[in-house]
Amino acid sequence: MAKKFYIETFGCQMNALDSEKIAGNLCCNAMEPAESPFEADVVLLNTCSVRDRAVQKVYARLGEFRRYKKMRGDVVVGVLGCMAQLEGEKILKRAPYVDIIAGPQKSHAIYALVERSRPSGGARIDLRSDDESGPPIEDGPTRRENPWRAGVTVSEGCSRSCTYCVVPKTRGKERIRSSRNILREIEKLAAEGYVEIMLLGQTVNSYLDREGGNVDFAELLWRAAQVEGIERIRFTSPHPSDFTRDLLDVMVSCPRVCNHIHLPVQSGSTKILRAMRRGYTREDYLEIVQKIVNAPRDISISTDIIVGFPGESERDFEDTLTLMETVRYDSAFSFKYSPRPNTEALDIDGAVPDEEKSRRLTVLQQRQREIQSRINQTYMGRILEVFVDGRARSRVSLTGRTGNNKIVNFDGPETLIGSFARVRITGFGPNSLKGSWLHEQGLE
Ligand code: SF4
Numbered sequence: 365m366a367k368k369f370y371i372e373t374f375g376c377q378m379n380a381l382d383s384e385k386i387a388g389n390l391c392c393n394a395m396e397p398a399e400s401p402f403e404a405d406v407v408l409l410n411t412c413s414v415r416d417r418a419v420q421k422v423y424a425r426l427g428e429f430r431r432y433k434k435m436r437g438d439v440v441v442g443v444l445g446c447m448a449q450l451e452g453e454k455i456l457k458r459a460p461y462v463d464i465i466a467g468p469q470k471s472h473a474i475y476a477l478v479e480r481s482r483p484s485g486g487a488r489i490d491l492r493s494d495d496e497s498g499p500p501i502e503d504g505p506t507r508r509e510n511p512w513r514a515g516v517t518v519s520e521g522c523s524r525s526c527t528y529c530v531v532p533k534t535r536g537k538e539r540i541r542s543s544r545n546i547l548r549e550i551e552k553l554a555a556e557g558y559v560e561i562m563l564l565g566q567t568v569n570s571y572l573d574r575e576g577g578n579v580d581f582a583e584l585l586w587r588a589a590q591v592e593g594i595e596r597i598r599f600t601s602p603h604p605s606d607f608t609r610d611l612l613d614v615m616v617s618c619p620r621v622c623n624h625i626h627l628p629v630q631s632g633s634t635k636i637l638r639a640m641r642r643g644y645t646r647e648d649y650l651e652i653v654q655k656i657v658n659a660p661r662d663i664s665i666s667t668d669i670i671v672g673f674p675g676e677s678e679r680d681f682e683d684t685l686t687l688m689e690t691v692r693y694d695s696a697f698s699f700k701y702s703p704r705p706n707t708e709a710l711d712i713d714g715a716v717p718d719e720e721k722s723r724r725l726t727v728l729q730q731r732q733r734e735i736q737s738r739i740n741q742t743y744m745g746r747i748l749e750v751f752v753d754g755r756a757r758s759r760v761s762l763t764g765r766t767g768n769n770k771i772v773n774f775d776g777p778e779t780l781i782g783s784f785a786r787v788r789i790t791g792f793g794p795n796s797l798k799g800s801w802l803h804e805q806g807l808e
Pocket residue numbers: 522523524525526529530531532566567603
């Protein structure tokens with residue numbers, strides 16, 4: 365009987381794609397996915413280390429698997445990804461029953477580690493990094509979760525050095541994939557029926573394929589948009605410093621490129637941006653936003669924000685609030701600064717007490733909810749094209765996304781799942797829109 369595996373994924377979309385690659389690697393070796401961890405012979409946690417909370421969540425989950433491991437001594441438990449890379453053998457001190465520890469560059473090698481693992485016979489650890497001298501990123505088997513939407517790796521790692529970030533340490537320096545390979549994969553996905561592509565890279569728009577004829581990210585995006593069958597192309601995350609006029613021109617001129625950009629700002633204060641070593645000022649950032657706003661296409665903007673970075677005064681925090689009001693983000697992921705091991709920010713004076721960080725986060729999130737409600741209100745009565753993903757959380761209505769990344773819930777038949785629908789907006793909240801399906805043509 366085929367051995368079964370179960371993967372639990374923490375963190376970002378890149379981790380989600382890594383998990384699909386790990387699943388591809390295991391399925392290629394005659395293993396099968398299990399419905400739950402308790403039906404699996406191999407349980408893998410694909411982890412994140414961007415914030416301490418994410419790390420503690422993994423340890424808590426490992427604690428839950430301890431009992432399972434006691435009941436079934438032959439089950440293999442693995443910790444993979446960024447937290448594994450960062451914590452290494454330290455994981456064994458808290459969870460000595462872990463059998464595999466492997467970093468985020470090992471998706472293609474997990475089956476080999478599973479094969480070599482001997483439950484209760486010492487952990488198999490592979491934290492070597494495929495740095496610039498290692499093999500280039502090539503296509504590998506990928507077992508995708510969603511039949512319509514696919515993530516495509518453009519680059520891995522990051523060559524920037526933001527003072528708070530562990531990613532360059534866990535994922536290594538930026539390595540790009542050849543544009544030829546990327547486009548070949550997109551063509552293959554189109555032939556398989558995928559309609560939406562998400563181009564993924566830590567700083568996706570720093571892409572430059574010198575060997576492939578100096579193809580930069582704008583050119584890559586344009587070429588991807590020419591692939592027949594792909595209806596929507598998204599990308600994440602671009603770095604503001606690498607945002608070019610050419611990239612904006614492609615977003616404006618190619619309808620298949622979605623009219624949404626996630627542009628992480630992190631802080632609205634130039635002083636804090638410098639301390640973070642983000643490489644741009646508040647003014648630089650606002651200038652980019654102005655270009656996007658002035659472009660002849662309505663492009664929604666989302667962002668990431670950190671509050672309570674060391675040295676962040678009330679005035680700096682106010683700068684972040686005013687920047688939010690100026691940009692009017694369609695959505696924002698906001699977090700309290702989380703000190704990470706071996707990062708330069710640990711040496712920066714002026715730690716903000718946790719209580720104050722929490723207060724600032726509450727204020728900021730409340731303000732952002734108000735902005736989102738105001739923006740979403742303007743959609744009332746409009747007719748939007750929605751790609752229907754499935755059932756909403758309530759299970760009653762369907763849910764889907766617009767090109768500019770608005771979530772729309774509406775009633776309609778199950779047969780719409782996996783296709784485009786036209787929906788008139790009849791209600792709104794800060795996080796989503798409500799609508800009614802226009803099943804007759806020509807209503808606009
Ligand atoms: S750009 Fe900065 S925050 Fe983003 S992955 Fe690189 S170092 Fe981390």
